[in-house]
Amino acid sequence: MDQNLKMKIRSDFMKKVVIVGGGIGGMAVANTLISGKINAEVTVVTQSPHYFSGPSRPLLLTKEQTLDRIVRGYEEAIRKGVKVVVGTAFSIDPANRKVRYVGGYTSSGGVGELAYDYLVLAPGVVLDGSGITGYDKYRHNVLNVYDPGRVHLLRSKIWSAERGTIVVYAPKAPYRCAPAPTETALLIDSVLRHRGVRDKFKIVHIDANDKTQPPVIADVVSQIYSRQGIELVTNQEIVEIGEREVVTKSGERYKYDVLAMLEPNRAPKFVEEAGLGKTWIDVRSPQDLRHPKYDDVLAVGDAAGLPFPKNQEIAFESALFAANKILEMEGSSYRASVQYAFVGWAYVGNPEGRLESLSVRFGLDFTSQPPKPSKDPEPKRDYTLAKDNWEQSYLANLFGYS
The missing domain is CATH 3.50.50.60 (FAD/NAD(P)-binding domain)
Incomplete structure (x- = not known):
């Protein structure tokens, strides 16, 4: 059998994990799933080809911080096996497991659609x-x-x-x-x-x-x-x-x-339009970040309806809980060590x-x-x-x- 055909058949049968958001929460989920050797295609949808880190942004005012130290691209993540799509998610169809996005690089701009087996929402706040x-x-x-x-x-x-x-x-x-x-x-x-x-x-x-x-x-x-x-x-x-x-x-x-x-x-409007929450995305508990209605939709980071402050550490920790849940549902024994503190x-x-x-x-x-x-x-x-x-x-x- 042709090698390309074999790869296509394998890809068609692999699970698909789509992560909306390429910040701390989204990338922590992606990295944990890759580390756990999940048998799935992991795709991150990010609005920008660069990530602008948050904690030290105030020091830009005093000129103690510079952009070159707190901006990162996704090139190394791609080399590790994460697929990165540059675009803005604007619609989620949880009943049919689809995410629609718009934008991207010039060669692939316009409206796109991604099917998923698991959807992790980490879009940050609006x-x-x-x-x-x-x-x-x-x-x-x-x-x-x-x-x-x-x-x-x-x-x-x-x-x-x-x-x-x-x-x-x-x-x-x-x-x-x-x-x-x-x-x-x-x-x-x-x-x-x-x-x-x-x-x-x-x-x-x-x-x-x-x-x-x-x-x-x-x-x-x-x-x-x-x-x-x-x-x-x-x-x-x-x-x-x-x-x-x-x-x-x-x-x-x-x-x-x-x-x-x-x-x-607040969370982006597409969350409310999809019936996944109003101000924040609904979750079952801080440890089980699945949506109350959908086992295959999880939320992490600032947009998740968690009873905690919205900061980088909580975003990271919630991402580990979400990745662990996906690995558990996929029958993997790998777990990231995590607690909320x-x-x-x-x-x-x-x-x-x-x-x-x-x-x-x-x-x-x-x-x-x-x-x-x-x-x-x-x-x-x-x-x-x-x-x-x-x-x-x-x-x-x-x-x-x-």
């Missing part, structure tokens, strides 16, 4: 400001540390502006990377001190929650804010954006010259204005009930370096190179 009056008109004023273009513009403004009011906003939790808004405020404070213009600026952090996130270090952040002269307003949800002011649900108005605002988070670090800037950010350490252990929190409230440079090493290790392990 920043959804549609419920905020004036958002469509003034979205160009909304900057943050999440989007590559917007973080670049935010950096440009805080390095060039001579005076004004900077408003930082955190929406109701859960949202991706809980300390990011406080990191944004404190790193902006550091840049302005470094430039010698801090006394010409007012920094206001408006938070829709009753305290800054994550709650375990809210008292630490409050104390640092007080020392650094950052105004904190809690329990205030922004409901309207104007050209130079925002309005909260209680009617308070805050003028701004720079608006560093994180929009509310993490240590994290939050940037708190530098009170002396040096571009050498300090961080505080915090953690949550979900293997005990209630979850056991931990923290070291003393800001340390070593913690910033530990966070960098941790992030670089993830990138090397999941994307195949440093």
Whole structure:
């Protein structure tokens, strides 16, 4: 029999695992399945041919981080046996086991369709400001540390502006990377001190929650804010954006010259349209990440409806649980070791204005009930370096190179 025909017959009978999302969650699933030698074709559908790592993005503001250190491609994953499709998933048909996507490279652009035996949804979150009056008109004023273009513009403004009011906003939790808004405020404070213009600026952090996130270090952040002269307003949800002011649900108005605002988070709309969840993707439990209705649909990472913070470690751990479940259903004995517990670090800037950010350490252990929190409230440079090493290790392990 012709070798090509043999390969085609084998491919036709192999199971197909489709993973929507090429971030930490999606790549952790793909790598674990490959490591477990699953007899399946593993395909990752990613919106971009590059992955933009999240944890250290705020340090782009202080110029302590550079894009070349936190952007990775999928070439090494492809060499390991992962099939990568560049495109945006826009429709899921769970009854017929199909994913539709649009885009891709020029040679394969347009609308495509993938059939699956197992579907893993790891699309990350959508920043959804549609419920905020004036958002469509003034979205160009909304900057943050999440989007590559917007973080670049935010950096440009805080390095060039001579005076004004900077408003930082955190929406109701859960949202991706809980300390990011406080990191944004404190790193902006550091840049302005470094430039010698801090006394010409007012920094206001408006938070829709009753305290800054994550709650375990809210008292630490409050104390640092007080020392650094950052105004904190809690329990205030922004409901309207104007050209130079925002309005909260209680009617308070805050003028701004720079608006560093994180929009509310949610799963992509195709999740709701497929009946797989509303704000987040429904799962059976944190350990069994299958959809309640479909054994062959699993969700991991920030878009999954988990009772945990939305951060890189939880995304990774949930991915291992999902991969283990697929391997179990396929009769494999391979299992990745995993439990829900993490240590994290939050940037708190530098009170002396040096571009050498300090961080505080915090953690949550979900293997005990209630979850056991931990923290070291003393800001340390070593913690910033530990966070960098941790992030670089993830990138090397999941994307195949440093």
